[in-house]
Amino acid sequence: MNNSRRNFLKVAGISAFAFSSGLAALAPEKVGAAAIGKYEKGSKALDAKRWAMVIDTRRFASPADYKPLIEACHSAHNVPFIPAADGSGREHVQGIKWLWLDKYEQTFTDDMNAQLPAKVRNGSYPLLCNHCTNPPCVRVCPTQATYKMQDGIVAMDYHRCIGCRFCMAGCPYGARSFNFMDPRKHLADPVPNPAYPTRMIGVVEKCTFCAERLAVGKLPACVEASDGAVLFGDLEDPNSTVRKALAENYSIRRKPSLGTQPGVYYLI
Amino acid sequence: MVERLLTGSKTYYLWLLFLLAIIGGSCLVYWQQLQQGLTVTGMSRDVSWGLYISQFTYLVGVAASAVMLVLPAYFHHYKQFKRMIIFGEFMAVSAVVMCALFIVVDLGQPQRMANVMLYPTPNSVMFYDMMVLIGYLCLNIVIGWVTLEAERLDIEPPKWVKYLIYLSIIWAFSIHTVTAFLYAGIPGRHYWLTAIMAARFLSSAFCSGPAILLLLMFLLRRLTGFDPGRQAIKTLTIIITYAMCINVFFYLLEIFTAFYSGMPGHQHPITYLFAGHDGHLPWVTSWMWAAVIMAFAALALLIPPKFRENEKLLPFALIMLVAATWIDKGLGLLIGGFTPNMYETVTDYAPSFMEISVALGVYAIGALVLSLLWKIALDVKKETGHFGD
Numbered sequence: 001m002n003n004s005r006r007n008f009l010k011v012a013g014i015s016a017f018a019f020s021s022g023l024a025a026l027a028p029e030k031v032g033a034a035a036i037g038k039y040e041k042g043s044k045a046l047d048a049k050r051w052a053m054v055i056d057t058r059r060f061a062s063p064a065d066y067k068p069l070i071e072a073c074h075s076a077h078n079v080p081f082i083p084a085a086d087g088s089g090r091e092h093v094q095g096i097k098w099l100w101l102d103k104y105e106q107t108f109t110d111d112m113n114a115q116l117p118a119k120v121r122n123g124s125y126p127l128l129c130n131h132c133t134n135p136p137c138v139r140v141c142p143t144q145a146t147y148k149m150q151d152g153i154v155a156m157d158y159h160r161c162i163g164c165r166f167c168m169a170g171c172p173y174g175a176r177s178f179n180f181m182d183p184r185k186h187l188a189d190p191v192p193n194p195a196y197p198t199r200m201i202g203v204v205e206k207c208t209f210c211a212e213r214l215a216v217g218k219l220p221a222c223v224e225a226s227d228g229a230v231l232f233g234d235l236e237d238p239n240s241t242v243r244k245a246l247a248e249n250y251s252i253r254r255k256p257s258l259g260t261q262p263g264v265y266y267l268i
Numbered sequence: 269m270v271e272r273l274l275t276g277s278k279t280y281y282l283w284l285l286f287l288l289a290i291i292g293g294s295c296l297v298y299w300q301q302l303q304q305g306l307t308v309t310g311m312s313r314d315v316s317w318g319l320y321i322s323q324f325t326y327l328v329g330v331a332a333s334a335v336m337l338v339l340p341a342y343f344h345h346y347k348q349f350k351r352m353i354i355f356g357e358f359m360a361v362s363a364v365v366m367c368a369l370f371i372v373v374d375l376g377q378p379q380r381m382a383n384v385m386l387y388p389t390p391n392s393v394m395f396y397d398m399m400v401l402i403g404y405l406c407l408n409i410v411i412g413w414v415t416l417e418a419e420r421l422d423i424e425p426p427k428w429v430k431y432l433i434y435l436s437i438i439w440a441f442s443i444h445t446v447t448a449f450l451y452a453g454i455p456g457r458h459y460w461l462t463a464i465m466a467a468r469f470l471s472s473a474f475c476s477g478p479a480i481l482l483l484l485m486f487l488l489r490r491l492t493g494f495d496p497g498r499q500a501i502k503t504l505t506i507i508i509t510y511a512m513c514i515n516v517f518f519y520l521l522e523i524f525t526a527f528y529s530g531m532p533g534h535q536h537p538i539t540y541l542f543a544g545h546d547g548h549l550p551w552v553t554s555w556m557w558a559a560v561i562m563a564f565a566a567l568a569l570l571i572p573p574k575f576r577e578n579e580k581l582l583p584f585a586l587i588m589l590v591a592a593t594w595i596d597k598g599l600g601l602l603i604g605g606f607t608p609n610m611y612e613t614v615t616d617y618a619p620s621f622m623e624i625s626v627a628l629g630v631y632a633i634g635a636l637v638l639s640l641l642w643k644i645a646l647d648v649k650k651e652t653g654h655f656g657d
Contacts (some may be wrong), residue, residue, distance in 0.1 A: 016602055082311065093312035093615060094307055094311070094312050095312065095313060096312060097313070100539070102611055105612070106611035106612060106613060107611070107612075109611065109612045110533075111395070113534070136454060136455055136456075139391050139392070140392055140393065140394065140397070140453075140454070141389065142383075142384045142389050142392040142394035142395045143380075143383040143384055143386075143387050143389060144387050144389050145383070160378050160380070160382050160383055161376075161377065161380075162375050162376070162378075162380045162381055162384070163306075163375050163376020163377045163380075164371075164376075164394065164521065165316045165317060165374075165376070166392070166394055166450070168313075168316040169316060169317060169454060169457065169605075169606075170454050171456075171610070172455055172456025172457075172610060173456075173610060174313070174314065174609060174611060176608035177313055178306070178313065178316060178376060179376065180305050180306045180307040180309075180311070180312075181304065181307040182305065186511060200377075201305045201376065202305055202375070202376025203376055203377060204376075211476040213483070220608055250523045255456060258455040258456055260455065260533075
């Protein structure tokens with residue numbers, strides 16, 4: 001008996017067993033016993049009504065200061081660096097970005113004040129998914145592959161995404177990346193973080209506020225790597241670190257006039 | 269009636285073979301796209317939709333435009349359109365088929381497309397777009413087939429078809445309105461965030477769709493001798509002229525609002541399309557100016573009755589009109605929507621060779637569907653003596 005046939009029979013047998021036992025679970029007397037589809041938060045999980053991030057940009061003197069944050073994020077989530085085809089060493093226009101830097105006027109496009117202090121104007125600012133309260137990407141997604149969780153995080157189901165890229169057209173922050181090519185070809189072997197899934201070709205991805213780390217009681221990778229310059233907490237809790245920081249400092253958000261209510265605040 | 273596809277002239281078979289050859293070649297290119305991903309296109313992180321979605325948008329308009337024949341014929345009992353109407357309905361069928369294919373070739377994971385049905389999402393415009401397009405396809409297939417069958421048997425079409433036809437008239441408006449809502453409801457894309465997007469889409473559709481139909485009718489008349497009728501051509505040309513006037517007027521309204529208000533976000537895409545950005549002239553600029561020239565030249569040939577009724581000049585006017593509206597909606601709409609990008613910088617987009625090849629393949633499939641449906645319709649017309657005056 002050849003190998004693939006044996007494997008097939010093995011899988012078929014297991015499937016048949018699973019199917020029949022599944023049917024048994026549906027029998028009336030078993031309904032009470034089987035708790036199908038019930039999920040509980042882990043005992044260590046961090047919880048919030050509305051997660052938010054406060055980035056104290058005053059504590060970052062140069063783009064190099066942000067580098068550990070970006071590296072922490074991209075290696076925690078196996079985000080590949082895809083170089084441009086021209087050999088310039090820059091990132092490919094079809095590349096993947098979860099957390100990256102840009103200039104002030106590219107980050108805060110609707111602030112047209114040309115007379116800002118040079119330090120503010122010429123500084124670099126980190127960009128990421130804003131986890132909006134009113135996210136256009138969730139509104140437009142035709143399959144609910146991107147959705148808002150109870151704690152305010154805008155999450156992605158890479159297995160349901162059909163790759164229509166409506167969310168990319170919808171996102172006013174350019175926070176989303178599409179896997180134009182197989183991302184695994186641009187990752188080291190083994191991947192930087194085997195505990196986090198790599199993505200396949202043809203789906204959209206973005207920052208998830210490290211939902212997978214919060215679930216096991218860890219703060220987001222960039223927050224952990226920031227040495228206290230990036231705060232993360234519950235916006236609904238008046239005693240949280242983020243609320244205190246926002247109460248004591250002047251903060252701005254990206255494109256506030258669009259009504260999306262971003263969850264990422266910048267202290268300038 | 270299907271058996272009529274099997275008998276035809278040598279030219280008919282050669283034409284089908286030619287289309288099949290193009291389709292075959294394009295399938296090979298699409299196979300490559302499936303293997304390598306959408307990286308084979310010119311799209312990028314900043315310009316995440318391109319030629320495929322813009323062709324989809326343009327063709328929804330072509331599909332909706334059948335209503336410009338159906339509405340006068342059934343709401344106003346304008347009998348002169350009756351002979352030509354089946355060609356409009358079958359053109360709508362072929363256009364919707366192309367729309368669906370353009371969506372499929374644009375998907376990153378096409379094998380998952382049933383997810384749109386499996387997880388129906390009423391807050392997504394794309395969900396409604398899929399629904400209304402499938403509905404419109406079914407309506408036109410049923411209406412077209414039943415009325416043609418009745419014509420062949422020389423009987424009145426069954427009464428229930430009339431109600432479907434009334435429904436299809438309203439439905440036609442809905443398909444292009446919903447398609448406009450894909451764009452017009454997105455915050456932060458200045459070029460698209462305009463309340464008259466649906467109105468612009470409809471006006472552009474109602475001039476370009478009938479213009480394409482009329483051009484194909486002229487070709488058909490030359491090839492087969494089928495005559496849509498002088499009065500029908502005259503009336504349809506007037507409809508095209510009015511729709512094009514409204515279309516150009518609507519575009520000028522956009523320009524007024526953007527530039528008189530002085531709001532940079534609203535100006536930037538238009539400036540980029542027509543004059544480039546920071547001294548950098550994108551390739552699309554020359555196309556946009558060509559569209560402007562052709563739009564006004566077409567109107568100059570269409571508005572004066574003396575020129576409009578000259579059947580030697582008419583094809584030129586219509587070709588310019590189709591080209592102008594195609595550049596506006598099939599190129600400018602998407603490029604202007606994505607440039608400048610979300611960071612107010614410029615990432616240029618140009619469709620790649622492979623992208624254009626796949627798009628040509630989809631057009632060839634549309635042409636094949638159209639040829640087969642029209643072949644049946646023509647044979648029935650010939651048999652029943654409805655071939656000319």
